[in-house]
Amino acid sequence: xxxxxxxxxxxxxxxxxxxxxxxxxxxxxxxxxxxxxxxxxxxxxxxxxxxxxxxxxxxxxxxxxxxxxxxxxxxxxxxxxxxxxxxxxxxxxxxxxxxxxxxxxxxxxxxxxxxxxxxxxxxxxxxxxxxxxxxxxxxxxxxxxxxxxxxxxxxxxxxxxxxxxxxxxxxxxxxxxxxxxxxxxxxx
Numbered sequence: 001x002x003x004x005x006x007x008x009x010x011x012x013x014x015x016x017x018x019x020x021x022x023x024x025x026x027x028x029x030x031x032x033x034x035x036x037x038x039x040x041x042x043x044x045x046x047x048x049x050x051x052x053x054x055x056x057x058x059x060x061x062x063x064x065x066x067x068x069x070x071x072x073x074x075x076x077x078x079x080x081x082x083x084x085x086x087x088x089x090x091x092x093x094x095x096x097x098x099x100x101x102x103x104x105x106x107x108x109x110x111x112x113x114x115x116x117x118x119x120x121x122x123x124x125x126x127x128x129x130x131x132x133x134x135x136x137x138x139x140x141x142x143x144x145x146x147x148x149x150x151x152x153x154x155x156x157x158x159x160x161x162x163x164x165x166x167x168x169x170x171x172x173x174x175x176x177x178x179x180x181x182x183x184x185x186x187x188x
Contacts, residue, residue, distance in 0.1 A: 001139035002148065002188050004094045009143050011090065011101035014136035015110060017117075018128035019073075022096035023065050025122060026058040026072050034072045066095055076120045080113060094139045101138075107131055141185055148188045154178070 008014055019025070028049050035045035052058065058065045058072075070077075070093070077093055080100075084091035087109055089102040100106070100113065110131060114124060135142050135149075142149040158178050161171055 001094055002141060002185055004092050004097075004099065005138040005141035005143045005148055006188050007092055008090055008099055008101040008136075008138050009148065010145050011103055012133050013103070013105050013107070013131070014099065014101040014133070014138065014143065015106070015113070015131045016100075016129070016136065016138060017098050017114075018125040019096040019098065019117070020123040020125040022122070023058045023060045023069055026069050028053045028056045030072045031058065031068060034068075038071070069095075073122075076116060076122065079116050079120075083109065083112065083116070097139050099138050101136075148185050150182050150185050154182065158182070 031053055032045050032049040035048050036042065040048065052062075052064045052068050054062075058068050073093070077091075080098070081091050083089075084100060087102070087106055088104060089100050089106055089109070091098075091100050093099075098117075117124060130136065135144060137143070137151060140151070142151055158175060161175055161178070
């Protein structure tokens with residue numbers, strides 16, 4: 001997520017959106033056809049689909065799910081990438097977070113981008129859709145011209161955990177992990 005934010009660093013205009021219920025929206029038929037397109041025989045595609053889906057969809061939290069979901073989403077991503085390239089826009093996807101950025105205002109392209117996504121059967125989380133020019137948050141990191149920053153809510157979370165700690169090793173390890181992550185962002 002830090003490298004994804006860094007990729008968009010320095011661009012004034014940033015569009016972010018989230019694919020709503022991304023994993024459950026990818027059903028077993030989509031996975032099966034993806035394996036066929038990759039050159040698998042129907043029998044192999046069927047077996048791989050059974051191994052990577054549960055209740056007819058890609059399950060959340062399973063190690064294979066992100067890769068499977070990204071492979072199924074690839075044709076849509078390719079269409080978005082073509083539009084981005086043609087308009088000098090950077091495009092990235094991190095699991096279900098789509099980010100586009102440019103030094104040139106591209107707000108008039110947003111309806112076309114959203115249309116590519118929605119006409120392909122995916123839904124947008126409107127509460128997580130933003131077009132910003134100042135301090136955009138890209139995959140959980142504030143993306144400024146010259147540096148990446150941790151959102152203030154993250155620092156408050158660390159303080160809250162520290163206030164609740166009383167010789168609790170699990171809380172200590174959690175604080176250590178959060179602090180190390182904060183340091184990685186500062187160094188990026």
